[in-house]
Amino acid sequence: MRTLKDSWFMLRSDFRGDKLKILGTLVITVIFMCYLGGMTSLVANDVLGEQDRTMITDFLFLSFIPLLGLTFSRRSMKYWSEDSYTKMLVYLRTLPIPAAVILSRRKLQGVCSFILNGTLFFGIVYLLGENFRTELAVPSYIAFAITWLGFGFMVSGLYIFIEYLFSGKAYLWLTLLIVVLSWGISFLVTLGGGNLFLYSISYSKEWGLLSPIMWGSLLLGTISVQLFSKWTIHRLKSRNLV
Template sequence: MTNLRQAWIIVRSDFNGDRLKLLWSLLWALLFMGYMGGLTSMIIQDTLGNGDGKFLADIMFMTVIPMLGFTFSKRTMKYLTEDSYTRMLAYMRTLPIPAAVILCKRKLHAVFSIGLNGVVFFGLIYAISSNLRHELPFPDYLAFTLTWMGLALVISGLYIFIELLASGRAYFFYVLLFTLIYIGTALLTWLAGGNLILYTVSCSREWGLLSPLMWGTLILGTLSVQLFSAWTIHRLKSRDLV
């Protein structure tokens, strides 16, 4: 609890000290996630209507959902050119801040980002797609949303691990590799005659907020963040930040 309290104080002081940082994050979340949500909603509309766009809908979700855990900030945008994550860690190491607090701060950012980006992304999808509203009343759609947010948590644990332990260039190639894996997963599902979106809709409609799939992804997401966090702290002790 002490680490969480210290991390929250740092996050709060960051935003209080630079209100433009918070405004920037909110603006980019609204612009980027708003655009992706609007585009995805039209694809889902077709998928639930005439059956077209099933493969494209899966690709959109599999590539956008991992981005829910990103905080849109100057550090995020310049991780490749300036290796901003490594520079941040090097600076933090000069301060009397334990690695556990740094990691807890990053997890708070991930939870905040998934919440903000998720509300914008899934809110627009539900607002625009009349077919989705017909298929899923709001409580069932909430289960649908939480299912995919759980998947975002699963991936966030891995991304935090790589973000804090790899250089900006290595991080870029890892993200590129993972994106290819997401697209490959959607392709294999399509070739097998399945569809991830329709399956999630079906589970949410049948079970609602008692959906085993929803609770499974949320539990796996929590475990992923905690396990990767423990591994990250262990590896951070020996990471060379020069």
């Protein structure tokens, strides 16, 4: 409980910082989510209308959704050129803050990002996607969105692990590897005659907020984040930040 309280205090302190930077982060977030949501809606809306089992929608959702857990700040944009995540860790290590609190703060930040970015992303997809509004009532669409956000939680644990334990350049290459793996999974699912996107639509339409895959994805996402957090804390003890 103390860890959660301390991490929440740190997160609140971030929001009380430079108001201009916070405004800039919000503007970048809105622009980026409009771009991702608009592009995804155009593709997914056609796939939903034609019931086409193409791999493109699976690839878009598998690769885009985990990004909703990121904060699109200057630090995240400069991770490759300035190794900003490592510099942040160096700074935090100079303070009497336990690693568990640092990780808890990052998880809370991720939850806030998923809520904000997820609302923008899925809101835009629904508003622009006529076939989404035709196929899914609002509760069913919420179930669809939460199902994919649960998947985002699963992968976000891995992103946090990479973020805290690797340099900026390694982070870039590992992120690209995740994108390649997303493509590979999409290809294999399509090769087997399936489609994750249409499957999630079907379950959400049939079950609504009682969808078993929605609750299952949230459960697996929570477990994934916790396991990766414990692993990250363990590995942080031996990471050389010099």
